[in-house]
């Protein structure tokens with residue numbers, strides 16, 4: 627393991643750390659459901675982007691319901 631050539635002073639350390647602060651995320655609102663979302667991102671609540679349904683969340687939820695129903699019916703028939 628190598629040793630450091632020069633000591634880094636408190637001032638140098640603090641000056642470097644002056645750029646470490648986190649910035650608050652700027653949120654925009656979804657035009658469809660009015661919830662806060664990241665700009666230029668698909669809304670994860672309703673699945674819309676630029677007025678288009680991109681994620682088909684409603685369809686997926688319906689399919690999941692059907693699947694669970696089928697499973698339940700199978701379990702009942704056994």
Ligand SMILES: [Zn+2]
Nearest residue numbers: 656659669672
């Ligand atoms: Zn939305």
